[in-house]
Amino acid sequence: MPPGITTLAADAPELSAANTGFMLICSALVMLMTPALAFFYGGMVRVKSTLNMLMMSFISLGIVTVLWVLYGFSLAFGTDVGSVIGWSSDFVGLSGIGVTELWDGYTIPVYVFAVFQMMFAILTPALISGALADRVKFTSWALFIALWVTVVYFPVAHWVWGAGGWLFEMGVIDFAGGTAVHINAGAAALGVILVIGKRVGFKKDPMRPHSLPLVMLGAALLWFGWFGFNAGSWLGNDDGVGAVMFVNTQVATGAAVLGWLAYEKIRHGSFTTLGAASGAVAGLVAITPAGGAVSPLGAIAIGVIAGVLCAMAVGLKYKFGYDDSLDVVGVHLVGGVLGSLLVGFFATGGVQSDAKGLFYGGGLEQLGKQAVGVFAVLAYSLVVSAALAFVLDRTIGMRVSEDDEVSGIDQVEHAETAYDFSGAGGGSASRTTTAPGATAAPTNKKVDA
Template sequence: MPPGITTLAADTPTLSAANTGFMLICSALVMLMTPALAFFYGGMVRVKSTLNMLMMSFISLGIVTILWVLYGFSLAFGTDTGSVIGWSQDFVGLSGIGVTELWDGYTIPVYVFAVFQLMFAVLTPALISGALADRVKFTSWALFITLWVTVVYFPVAHWVWGAGGWLYELGVIDFAGGTAVHINAGAAALGVILVIGKRVGFKKDPMRPHSLPLVMLGAGLLWFGWFGFNAGSWLGNDDGVGAVMFVNTQVATGAAMLAWLAYEKIRHGAFTTLGAASGAVAGLVAITPAGGAVSPLGAIAVGAIAGVLCAMAVGLKYKLGYDDSLDVVGVHLVGGIIGSLLVGFFATGGVQSDAKGLFYGGGLDQLGKQAVGVFAVLAYSLVVSALLAFLVDKILGMRVDEDDEISGIDQVEHAETAYDFSGAGGGAASRTAAPATGPAAPTNKKVDA
């Protein structure tokens, strides 16, 4: 029997219908975050790239799901090997798991834990896609996802959350994915865009969002789904920690949105809807690693700091010359770093663990551990992701042709357009056309404008 599984016996926990139901709902909420991200990203691009942006997220639901069942769950949560990777034959194909087997002393079935973690694995590569808008071949993106989750996400998930993983054993606090999800995806995005280069017209042509209502819809759904993402990561709520995480998620997100808008008003003179949506996501990212370790007042601080610093960070691409299309680096990488490091300052020692941050008498010990986790994941993901992008570029070519990029990647890669106005009706043609039956109108008759 692989580690992490217990059977229903008198001396072990028994299955909780309440916790099992709660975790299934949380899993569904996390699944919703991937199409929500598709809407969020889809509204931020130009019309000619809308469908491609949606599909770059949706395809992850297919590819990563299959890989997770075949070997991903085993690599991430199987028996530890050398503190860097897992493997358990019973997890391969999920074929050796019984319906009554519980996860690692918890009161939920292994199947429930596996499907919850699957939704994290699906979302993470989808986050990367926002940095690559307008210019990546769809087949190349599909191959990149396959390689990336295999050699980057699955091992990093084991480092952070797997029993025996070296960051887990070090004592790095990452409640729901600041390192494994957001820093991982943000660093990968930076690595890939350094390989594939800038969009045609970067810093010259206006590349404004084509649908801010779609952006706001996506951000709202992300906010909603994030409660499952964060609160569910405690795998139940028998001790109230999940409830604290739920509250802190709301508090930090609101603080980050307000802080981003305040910075935007001071810096640019307006409160924008794009700023509100981006600020909310920055707060969600930052509280993800920290929410189980801080108080609600600490969550306000985490959110406010992330809102301002992420708003500042999104402008770095213009100064440094890297084309992060939809600010994945500025929001997810920077937000993940902020949230992870702030654990070392604001951890109270009274929620998920007894680890205390600097402001609560814990000294620099936890901050040092958090820094190791942050920079280890950042460096590994950045380097390996760049190498994978280089490999895929040599095999298939990562970018569409320049002419295809200019004309629109939706038509080239998907043979569709997001909006079809040809049947909308109205217009001069419909007003002056001859009636379908009866004699044609006299040519000398006045037609009203």
């Protein structure tokens, strides 16, 4: 994603209504990805955790929106301080920005850039939630989001995309979030689950998705929203780079679906809907950092590689014993690492920049830069996220009780259930249909599904 660049006054761009409208549409598409993720994750959990999974994504829309306005945009995209963080008082509260003030070097208003980036900041912590399904207190999760975006996401966004950020200045290519979003979220997920431990019944009880149609709906909406996520990250539509990214997003995702399903058929003997949906997400993740640097043929290669290797990676949790509930590590961390590193092989030097990968005569230079970006973000996010989870766990507690986890986190944390199996109507535990003068029957029965 291009940061602001300095231009001479005589060459200063003018506001483009076309680019501004395009970016507002892209911002709306990226916003859609958070509820789409909620549906995707919500269908993958058991019945008793459905609402909690939806809420773990939706709460990010509230918390991160407010923090982004108060100080997040300033920390991520303000004037560089030591190559590690930004700060601009005019960005605090978005109070010192003119209505038609342009983002430096571009034809869109600062407000449009700020809201587009806000949607990225909202989505990233929501991605983490899939690893923590069934067992985390909602209050603790909300506090974790607030702390995590402040000390992890905002600084990392500045490293990768902010003018003066050390990874940007090094020349690390991350078109739309392979490091800042997916590696960041995947490493954070791993750090937290190493602290809070496994679900009750992990490796023993069946924990199958309760609604595969909901999973497919979520995956389809994610795929749709991802065009705004990726193509919009060029911040305009004047030179064709965004169009290449749009094409590569579609191509890599389709290839990843085929790669995942082929592996699944060979390994397990079936083509599953869950595999198709997961393959699509793996392809979307992998092309996110790379799509502005590679050709459509390179996008096919990246998609197939991501589909196969992410399908293999989701089984690592059983081998190593960490309980990544919905495979955030296997898909987002592994997919983000693959996409970021494969830039060093498939970059053509003819799209977003002149940087070339190994297969196009560029040697190992770009691969080395990509590796630095990958492992710097991975290590920082893993360590700091684990530390945050440890502090919260030792103070207010991160997990619900074992009894509450077994009986159902939806009832405990939200006083509701996703589905009314009694046929009596009403999902809220606070509602009653008891006739006047009658004795109400107990309403706290829970379905352990």
